[in-house]
Amino acid sequence: MADDYTTEPRATGNRSTVPVSTTFQDYISSQWAERTEGKPRPGEQGPFAAARRKRISAMHPGKRLIVPAGGAKTRSNDTDYAYRANSAFAHLTGWGSDSVPDSVLVMEPTADGHDSTLYFRKAAGRDSTEFYANPEIGEFWTGRRPSLAHVAYDLGLQTADLEGFSAVLDSTDADTLIVREADRDLTDQVDGRRLLAADTEALETDADAELARDLSELRLVKDDYEVHQMRLAVAATKQGFDDVIADRPAILAHSRGERLVEGTFNRRARAEGNAVGYDTIAASGDHACVLHWTRNDGQVVPGDLILIDAGIELDSLYTADITRTLPVSGTFSEVQRRVYEAVREAADAAFAIVRPGIRFHEIHEAAMAVIAQKTAEWGLLPVTAEESLQPEQQYHRRYMVHGTSHHVGIDVHDCAQARRDLYLDGVLEPGMVFTIEPGLYFQPDDLTVPEELRGIGVRIEDNILVTASGAENLSIGIPRTADDVEAWLKA
Secondary structure (H helix, E strand, C coil): CCCCCCCCCCCCCCCCCEEEEEHHHHHHHCCCCCCCCCCCCCCCCHHHHHHHHHHHHHCCCCCEEEEECCCEEECCCCCEEECCCCHHHHHHHHCCCCCCCCCEEEEEEEECCCEEEECCCCCCCCCCCCHHHCCCCCCCCHHHCCCCHHHHHHHHHEEEEEHHHHHHHHHHCCCCEEEEEHHHHHHHHHHHHHHHHCCCCCCCCCHHHHHHHHHHHHCCCCCHHHHHHHHHHHHHHHHHHHHHHCCHHHHCCCHHHHHHHHHHHHHHHHCCCEEEEECEEEEEEHHCCCCCCCCCCCCCCCCCCEEEEECCCCCCCEEEEEEEEECCCCCHHHHHEEEEEEEHHHHHHHHCCCCCCCCCCHHHHHHHHHHHHHHCCCCCCCCCHHHHHHCCCHHHHHHHHCCCCCEEECCCCCCCHHHHHHCCEEEEECCCCEECCCEEEEEEEEECCCCCCCCCCCEEEEEEECCHHHHHHCCCCCCCCCHHHHHHHHH
């Protein structure tokens, strides 16, 4: 990429409608009615995003902070994936699914903090060729972009045309930090200027890593807006599960019924929000023993269980992350019920200890104590449950190799760059939101388990909010006991 961030975006030659005559250009640029955007309204997210910027400002005084939204990502040739802005950018600006690709938040240091400006590519006028001739960003191709004034009012944030961002890059008034993974091309430009200014070949990026870490840790405790968005995301996800259950006849009739599960859920995600928060797992039969089964090309057969791990991402970009395991025929067999209720018991044991002041890893330990107990009771372990729980043994983990919890929010695995002592070993605080998701997975070829268990995979996953006095299961309204699941399927 050229060393100019405002370089014209790519345009595919065989799709471009660059005019071959001035007659065409004059004609397509004329006789357009005057348009208005409608009266802008301040969004509820603005004050919360401003408070987040204030917190990150205090952590990096005197530093210019660059947080890119990122550009579109190529799927194949000139076809892009659906656009989603970088999570740190969305968190600090409040700009969600309607954000403009290649936008950049700049926090310029001042004597008492930072001044923030959101740079994005403003709409081209009808006197330009862009609006009809550029298939990447032209209005005829991708739709209208909002005005600078409209976005500024909506977000409560100063805006500027992206053309002015080059001057920021060239400025040497302050040390610059950047969220490196958000936009690799822009990061390369920042790095190039750093090397020139320092006249060295050694590139120092530790301060960038600290910024990314701090932005990740900033999301460990959700504010009121974020908690509300999580409630809405869970409610929408419940609708998605209801849709799948209602669509069972078509799902059962299709040779790739898992794909229909995925499609039915994704339809609700597009109707109620932006998209799914991650690739839907629709794992029927022994596919449920594959933890991240997203191929979803199998048949859904009566008598089997189907594990559905899915979440709807709202236009705010906050996502739920829920798993339910359902008996395809509507009723659990005795063996399926035994495994299912063991997993639920593990989930309930983990939830029971959640309160401010405990360590995050204690949640996993509470769940694993039940998993060890159950697998020992069933004769699957060569030692007692107590012995298996010792760090040097862990036989029970053969049947549940993953962790029990992870933070969830604007990323499905939120706060992933936070330090261990604030995440895994961190102390729970009110406002934290995370999953509890124990499981048992008996591989179809596992000779350590009796044949009746082989091919059964069960996971139950809920989204948990830490409160001042304990915890709230945000997804408690999605049936989770064996009896309630059967009643749900019969409704």
